[in-house]
Amino acid sequence: MDASSSVYLKIFETVFPLFAIVLVGFFYARARPTDMSIPNRVNMSVFIPALVFSVMASKNFQIADYQTLIVACTVIIIGSGLVVWPICRLFGISGKTLLPPMMFNNSGNLGVPLFVLAFGESALPIAVILFLTENILHFTLGMYLMNPRTNPLNIVKMPMVLATILGFFWSLNGWHLPVALSVPIDMIGQIAIPLMLFSLGVRMTQVDLKNWKIGALGGILCPLSGLIALMIWNMIAPLNETDFTYLLIFACLPPAVLNYMVAELYQQEPQKVASIVLIGNLFSLLVIPLVLFFVL
Secondary structure, three states, rough: OHHHHHHHHHHHHHHHHHHHHHHHHHHHHHHHOOOOHHHHHHHHHHHHHHHHHHHHHOOOOHHHHEEEEEEEHHHHHHHHHHHHHHHHHHHHOOOHHHHHHHEEOOOOHHHHHHHHHOOOHHHHHHHHHHHHHHHHHHHHHHHHOOOOOHHHHHHHHHHHHHHHHHHHHHHOOOOOOOOHHHHHHHHHHOOOOHHHHHHHHHHHHHHHHHHHHHHHHHHHHHHHHHHHHHHHHHHOOOOHHHHHHHHHHHHHHOOOOOHHHHHHHHHHHOOHHHHHHHHHHHHHHHHHHHHHHHHH
């Protein structure tokens, strides 16, 4: 097998399992309408926190090793918003509608399994770090954008944040979980990734083509704004090749499904946000293989 065939095979082996599970969720929900609100709540409250803690509490995890990634990830998220803000003014689109989906990407549902399939289990801590950084910013800065009166104390009470804090102190002190505890926590955490992908497939059945124009605009702007922010930061603070590779994939991820849930909570044009999120994720069918081809 020549080099180009090997790259194509690697891309297929990385992307196909992700979208296969998404398609299972999509076709199942089409055949039998499915309410994922309870499974999603359990995933956010139990399975994902277990995944976060199991990774952070592992003996190989040292958060200090990822400072560069955390800073660059933060810059990409905030920078994406700064890039898109003038476009909101130009097209007369509410910043509260367009900015959050452009800033907060699908680093959970899509990002975590994508990193693991592309780079192996050794990339899981990096995927989790990027996911945590994006998620914490979403529940702090993102909530502030939607409602400046958001109470910061409510953020600390979230299971994912509590798991992050506990995992951080656990790794900082070099503690080790007994096998009797680590095995069930790991098993619970392993539920999170396939459930996130299945849930994304179910959400895909709700694409509203009535707002396809703003959805298509978001599908283009999301990876583009992330790339612009990354390139500017790389000129200011040059990244090593490995970190740049991870951040390049992160920067090109589509909008997070959580953006729709938050827009619905605050009644901030949720149908438009749903189109941005779902059409943006459909666009990723083209964007992600292109990025992987460049990376691999």
